[in-house]
Amino acid sequence: MDCENCGERKATITLTEIENNEMRTLNLCSTCATLKGVAAGGGSAPMADLLAHLGGSAGDNLFDEAGGACEYCGTGAGDFRKSGRLGCPQCYAQFHRQLRALLRRIHGSSQHMGKVYVSTAPDADPEQLRLSTLKRRLERAVEIEDFESAADLRDAIHALTEVS
Amino acid sequence: MTDGSAGAPLIGTHGLDWLDEEGPDGDIVVSSRVRLARNLQGYSFSAHATGEEREALLEKARAATEAAGVLEEVDFWEISRLDPVDRLLLLERRLVSKELTGGPETGPRRGSGLALSRTRALGMMVNEEDHLRLQTLRGGFQLAAAWRDLDQLDEEIGARLPYAFHQEFGFLTSCPTNVGTGLRASVFIHLPGLVLTRQIRKVLEGMGQLGVTYRGLYGEGSRIVGNLFQISNQTTLGKTEEDLIDQLERLVGRVIGYEKQARAVLLREAPNVLEDKVWRAYGILCHARSLPFEEMMNLLSGVRLGISLKLLKTPRVDVISRMMIHAQTAHLARAAGRRLDEADADAFRASYVRRALNDAGSH
Numbered sequence: 001m002d003c004e005n006c007g008e009r010k011a012t013i014t015l016t017e018i019e020n021n022e023m024r025t026l027n028l029c030s031t032c033a034t035l036k037g038v039a040a041g042g043g044s045a046p047m048a049d050l051l052a053h054l055g056g057s058a059g060d061n062l063f064d065e066a067g068g069a070c071e072y073c074g075t076g077a078g079d080f081r082k083s084g085r086l087g088c089p090q091c092y093a094q095f096h097r098q099l100r101a102l103l104r105r106i107h108g109s110s111q112h113m114g115k116v117y118v119s120t121a122p123d124a125d126p127e128q129l130r131l132s133t134l135k136r137r138l139e140r141a142v143e144i145e146d147f148e149s150a151a152d153l154r155d156a157i158h159a160l161t162e163v164s
Numbered sequence: 165m166t167d168g169s170a171g172a173p174l175i176g177t178h179g180l181d182w183l184d185e186e187g188p189d190g191d192i193v194v195s196s197r198v199r200l201a202r203n204l205q206g207y208s209f210s211a212h213a214t215g216e217e218r219e220a221l222l223e224k225a226r227a228a229t230e231a232a233g234v235l236e237e238v239d240f241w242e243i244s245r246l247d248p249v250d251r252l253l254l255l256e257r258r259l260v261s262k263e264l265t266g267g268p269e270t271g272p273r274r275g276s277g278l279a280l281s282r283t284r285a286l287g288m289m290v291n292e293e294d295h296l297r298l299q300t301l302r303g304g305f306q307l308a309a310a311w312r313d314l315d316q317l318d319e320e321i322g323a324r325l326p327y328a329f330h331q332e333f334g335f336l337t338s339c340p341t342n343v344g345t346g347l348r349a350s351v352f353i354h355l356p357g358l359v360l361t362r363q364i365r366k367v368l369e370g371m372g373q374l375g376v377t378y379r380g381l382y383g384e385g386s387r388i389v390g391n392l393f394q395i396s397n398q399t400t401l402g403k404t405e406e407d408l409i410d411q412l413e414r415l416v417g418r419v420i421g422y423e424k425q426a427r428a429v430l431l432r433e434a435p436n437v438l439e440d441k442v443w444r445a446y447g448i449l450c451h452a453r454s455l456p457f458e459e460m461m462n463l464l465s466g467v468r469l470g471i472s473l474k475l476l477k478t479p480r481v482d483v484i485s486r487m488m489i490h491a492q493t494a495h496l497a498r499a500a501g502r503r504l505d506e507a508d509a510d511a512f513r514a515s516y517v518r519r520a521l522n523d524a525g526s527h
Contacts, residue, residue, distance in 0.1 A: 073208045085293075088208040089328035089336040092343075099340060103333065106341055109402025112334025114345035115318075119205075119326045132207070136214050 003028050063098055070094040072133055074140075131160050173239040175250050179259045179285040179301065183486050187304015191472035191481050192420050194352040194392065194488075197258075198310040198409070199299040200318055201337045201346035203328045209338035210273075210291045218275025218291045224325055225290040229279035232320040234313070237282040243272040249503070252494035254278065258301070259285070264292045286313055288321070293338050294346075296321065303482070305416065307349050311409050334401060344401030349412050353419065356391040356469045357426030367422055368393070375399055376415055390461030390488075395419065427473060442470030450521050454507070455514040460491060479524030491516050 003011045004027050011027035069076040071094065075087030086092065092099060103110040134157050141150040182195055207213060207221055226240050243251060243265060251272070254260040259280060266272040273291065280287035285301035298317050302310045328336040334344040342348070358364040368378050379394045397412050430438050445466025449455075455463075468484050470476035489495060496512045497504045504512060 073212055075212065083211075084340075085211055085338045086209060086340070087212040089203055089205060089330075092330055092333055092336050099333070103340060103343065103401055107344065107399040107401035111332060111402060112330070112344045113403055113407075114334055114347070114405045115315075117322060117327050117329040117335065119322070119329070132214070132217050135216065136208060136212070139214055 001027055063095070063102075068094070074133075074137060127160065131157065134160070173241070175241075175246075175253055176282075178239065178280045178282060179254075179257045179287075180489065181283065182285050182301045182303040183482055183489065185303040186480075186482055187302060187306050189420055190304035191468070192354055192423055193305035193416070194303075194354060194485055196302045196304065196306045196310050196349075196351050197299065198307065198314050198347065198349045199297055200314060201294040201335065201342045201348075202296040202298060202318070202321070203336055203338070204295050205326045205328045207295060210275075210293060210295060211338065213275075213291075215274035218273065221295055222275040222277045222290050225277060225279065225288070225296060228321050228324040229288065231324060232317060234316045234320055235279070235281040235286060236284070238279055238287070239282055240279045241277060243276040243278060244274065249494050249497050253498060256492040256494050257489060259287070259299075260289060261292060261297075264289050284313075286317060288317070294342070296325075303485075305351060305413075305420070307351065307409050307413050307416075311347075311349065311405065315405070342400050345403070345405050345408060347400055347405050347408055348396055349409055350394050350396035351412075351416050353393050353395060353416065353423075354391055354465065354468055355393055355419070355423050356465050357423045357430060358419075359391050360430060361426045363422070363426060367419060371395065371415065371419070374415060376412060389458050390465040392461070392465070427469070431473060438473075439475055442466050442473075442475045446470065446476060446521075446527075449517050451518070452514045454510040455491075455517060456510050457492065457513065460513060460517060461488065464488060477525075477527060479521060483520060483524045487517060487520055490520075 001011045003009045063077040063081045070087055070091045072090040073087035075091055077095070077098075080086060080091070080095070086095075100110045134153055138150055138153040138157065141147075141153060187193070187196070203209060204221065204224070207217055210218060213221070222242065229235060229238050229240060232238070243260070246254075248268070251260070251265045255262065255265055260278055264272065264276050264278070266276070275291045277290035278287065279290065286299075288299060289297040298314055298321065300310050300314045300317070302313075330336055335346040337343045337346055355364060355367075358367055371378060375398050376395055377398045379396075395412070395416060397408050400408070403411070445463040449460070449463050449467065464484050464487060467476060467479070468481065471479070471481055471484070490499070491513045493504065493509050496509055496516065499516070500508075500512055
C-alpha cells in the first residue's frame with residue numbers, strides 16, 4: 001500500500017486519529033509519519049525484537065563465533081546469541097563493534113544522550129574483579145567436572161589471595 | 165506483631181502510599197511507574213554471578229540504601245528469608261518481579277533483595293536481571309514527578325556505588341534492550357471505552373509503531389484483565405531521560421483523549437446499555453458470595469467507568485484501586501491470618517468487597 005500522504009513511498013505506519021468522534025485511519029510511510037510528529041520506532045516487544053535481530057538473516061549474523069569470549073567473564077558470542085544477555089559490563093568492550101550495530105537496530109541509535117555518570121564512589125578493585133572471575137570459572141569447571149582446569153584455577157586463586 | 169524472619173522487618177503498608185493520591189486523570193490512569201536499571205563495575209551481571217558475589221553485592225546495596233536520604237526510613241529484605249505469602253504480597257503490590265522472587269518450587273536465587281522506603285513507594289530490587297532496579301510508583305498520571313523522585317535516588321546510590329557506565333552506550337545493562345538510560349516508564353491505564361467501541365486494537369497497534377509497547381496486568385506476556393493496560397517506552401538509548409518521559413506522556417495523553425471520546429460516543433449512542441452494565445457490575449460486587457479474582461477485576465472495571473462517567477456516586481476511585489490490591493490472594497491470606505485455598509479465597513474476596521463497598525456508602 002502506498003503512503004496516503006505523499007503517494008510515493010510504501011506505507012509502514014497506520015495512524016489512527018479520532019476527530020469529532022469520528023475515527024480516521026491514515027496509512028503513512030515512515031518519513032511522512034515523522035513529519036506529522038509521529039516518531040517511527042520498533043514494533044513488537046523489546047526482547048522479541050532483540051532475539052530477531054540476534055538470529056539475523058543468512059550472512060547477517062552479528063554475533064558469530066569470530067569475536068572470541070569476554071576476557072573477564074568468559075561469555076562468548078554463542079552464549080549471548082542464545083540468551084540475549086551479556087555476562088558482565090566488560091562484555092560491552094569485548095563486543096563493542098557488534099553491539100554498536102545491534103543497538104542501532106534496536107534503539108535507532110548507539111549514542112547515549114541521557115545522564116552522564118562520573119563516579120564519585122570508590123572504584124572497583126581490579127584484583128577483586130580478577131579473583132571473582134577466577135572463582136566463577138572454578139565453579140563452572142567443577143560443574144562440568146573439568147578437574148584439570150579446576151586445579152589450575154584453584155592454584156591461581158591461591159596465588160592471588162596470598163599476595164593480597 | 166512479631167518478627168519471624170531473623171531480623172527482617174515485617175511487610176506492612178510498604179509501597180501502598182500511591183493509593184492515597186488520586187493524581188491527575190486518576191479515573192483513567194491508575195498509576196505511573198518509572199524504573200532505572202543499574203549495574204556495578206567489577207561484578208558479573210546477576211545471572212552470571214556466583215552466589216558469593218551476589219551476596220557481597222547485596223550487602224553493598226543494603227549499606228547504600230540505608231544512607232540514601234531520599235528514602236527517609238528504609239527497610240531491606242533478603243527475598244529468600246521471606247515466607248512464600250510475603251513474597252506473593254510484594255508481587256501483588258508490583259514491588260518485585262517474578263524474576264526476583266523465583267518460581268514457587270525454585271524460590272529466589274541467593275542474594276536477591278528489596279529495599280523500600282517506609283513512607284513512599286520508592287526503592288530498589290537487588291540482583292534481579294540487573295544488579296539494581298531502582299523503582300517508584302505514583303497514583304494517577306504523574307510520570308514526570310515519578311522520574312524526579314527516582315532521579316534523586318539514582319544520584320544518591322550512584323555516589324556510593326560505582327555504576328558501570330560507558331561513554332558511548334551509557335549505563336550498561338545485562339540485556340542490550342535496557343542499555344543507555346536504563347529507564348522504563350509506564351502507566352497502568354483503564355481503557356473500557358476503547359475496548360467496548362472495539363478501537364483498542366487499532367490504538368495499541370498504532371502505539372507499537374511509535375516506540376512504545378503494551379502489556380497486561382502483571383507485565384510481559386500476561387493477559388489483559390479488567391480493561392487494564394500497561395503502556396511503556398520501548399527504547400532506552402539515544403534520547404535523554406526527560407525526552408523519553410515527555411514522549412510517553414504525550415502519547416498517553418493522546419490515548420486518554422481517545423478513551424474520553426470513546427466514552428462520549430458510548431454515552432450518546434447507547435446510554436441505557438452502558439448504565440445497565442455499570443449497575444449490574446456494582447450490584448454483583450455488592451451481593452456476590454464468591455468472587456474469583458478475574459471476575460472481580462472485570463466488574464470493578466464497570467464500576468470505575470460508572471464513577472468516571474458520574475453514573476455512580478460511590479465508591480471513590482481510590483477505593484476501587486485499593487480493592488484491586490487488597491482483594492488479591494496473598495493480601496486476603498494475610499488478612500485472614502491463614503493460607504486460603506481457591507474456594508476460600510473467592511469467598512473471602514466476596515466478603516471483603518461487600519464490606520468495602522458498604523463502607524464507601526450506599527446508593
